[in-house]
Amino acid sequence: MxxxxxxxxxxxxxxxxxxxxxxxxxxxxxxxxxxxxxxxxxxxxxxxxxxxxxxxxxxxxxxxxxxxxxxxxxxxxxxxxxxxxxxxxxxxxxxxxxxxxxxxxxxxxxxxxxxxxxxxxxxxxxxxxxxxxxxxxxxxxxxxxxxxxxxxxxxxxxxxxxxxxQFPFLANRILKRPVWIAKWAQTPDGCLADSEDQSKWITGPKSRAYTHWLRQKYDLIVVGARTFLSDKPALTVRDSAPPHHRNPMRVVFDPKGLLLDRLEELDGWNVFVMESVLKGLQNGPAPSCWSIPEGEARLGIRFQKAVEAIPRILPLQSIMVEGGASLLNELLESEVFDAAHIFTGTRIFDKNSVKHRVRWRPDSQWHRILQHKFDQDHLQEWVKEF
Structure with missing residues (x-):
């Protein structure tokens, strides 16, 4: 493409x-x-x-x-x-x-x-x-x-x-695995959150409504543990155009087990924690907890394999990762992603927000297929050659 x-x-x-x-x-x-x-x-x-x-x-x-x-x-x-x-x-x-x-x-x-x-x-x-x-x-x-x-x-x-x-269907057929899509919203200088880990709202209502549409399109949505703690995202499709056929399956990437004492807040979520952390639990892991195996491969690769193996009634075809920056960077550096939705809003954060930037420089495998404007927000969509 x-x-x-x-x-x-x-x-x-x-x-x-x-x-x-x-x-x-x-x-x-x-x-x-x-x-x-x-x-x-x-x-x-x-x-x-x-x-x-x-x-x-x-x-x-x-x-x-x-x-x-x-x-x-x-x-x-x-x-x-x-x-x-x-x-x-x-x-x-x-x-x-x-x-x-x-x-x-x-x-x-x-x-x-x-x-x-x-x-x-x-x-x-x-x-x-x-x-x-x-x-x-x-x-x-x-x-x-x-x-x-x-x-x-x-x-x-x-x-x-x-x-x-048809990207999820076509790429899944050709790659013979679920496709991974990055999505993030950033300030003009590339920050995803301020120095206090807060990110609501970088973009406007139309950008958020389109994101809700994408959540219905993709099978599973992933956020990091710190993003969950700071934003408490619902990850629903409520603001997109009808018909609303489903909300996505939701996953939290929590390798250190930061959320293990707050699982009551995660009803309906799947929490992925390092195998060594789960083994140390006195009463064993909760049913909603899944293991990220130990190993020599990058953490992003091991997480990818663990998520793709999660049991489902229907085959898993597409996964969208909505942040935060550390999770996106790990998966980008692990070369997990096949496509990206990048929103840039007009909001400016304080000068100490630099740690919340995505480190991505697309190489020749990546192709920008569009630039679009939602009011004052700018959207770029990229696809990796497959």
Missing amino acids: RKVLSPAFGLGGRFDRALSEYPDASFAVGTDEYWMEQALLISMNSVGLSPPNPSVGCVLVKDQKVLASGFTQACGKEHAERMAFENLGKNPDLSEVTAYVTLEPCSHFGSQPPCVDLFLKHPVKRIVIALMDPDDRVNGEGIKKLQAIGTEVKLGVLAEEARAF
Whole structure:
């Protein structure tokens, strides 16, 4: 992912959709880009709902009017294309219809039948696809089947925007592990907190609402123990645009066990503590405590492996780390991160706040895919090559 995105788009999708329900179009009405943008906007309805499946949108268009649309439902339920077809009714005539889909229709049996079979049974005149699906079971097979029956296929419309939005799914498929995303808010001189460890609020309401949207997008959120003690973060999605499908799984990085006598404040959290500290507890660790193993590898690497091994009903696909500076620096120096959301606000802290800076100098593996402004705040989003 090397190209800079269209101004309205980021890793979270269309920015204004993440903050409100009904954004305006950013492409000329009636173009393929316009209709693909509509499909991308519809796909955002499944943020927090569809994982580990990708958040896909499908729009069926005839004579510049939407006949039906759909987005990916919860894991095991309808995919976007099937939802759109169900919304059409029985025995539809699609001979003059163009379908816009944000990801190649699947061509394999899983919990649902192949989506491409819908288009084989009810052929459309034309199908426009943003991205090819890198899943080994798909990877162009759906497109080949469509072309074999004479359907015109156009691939790559708003591909970079769709690729950014699908980043957790795509990178997870290629890297074969959960993806790690850094997020921090800093002052113009790069400080994350003042000399008293306080950081509320560096950025404004729109930046915070977008952060809440990202929390719903990613499976798990991590903060450090000192960040928890100073900020008492709720890590909810309350200020983002609806629908709200989930709050994230929450983790505290607490290698020294600073929070072990305050676990009543951590209901619903998972606390990661060094193995040697947990072994020294008289009554053994609480059920919410997890062990970071001892070893020669960097602490950040050992923490990464411990978090990725945490039991879950659904596979763990994405992890966002929100700070503080010491945790971010450890994971950056351990080369754990695959992407970053960096907010810069206008607030200035005292001169003794320098210890709360992130030490990051992106190398050639990292690509800045956007710069965006939320009122007075500036956002940069970076992705590491994968």
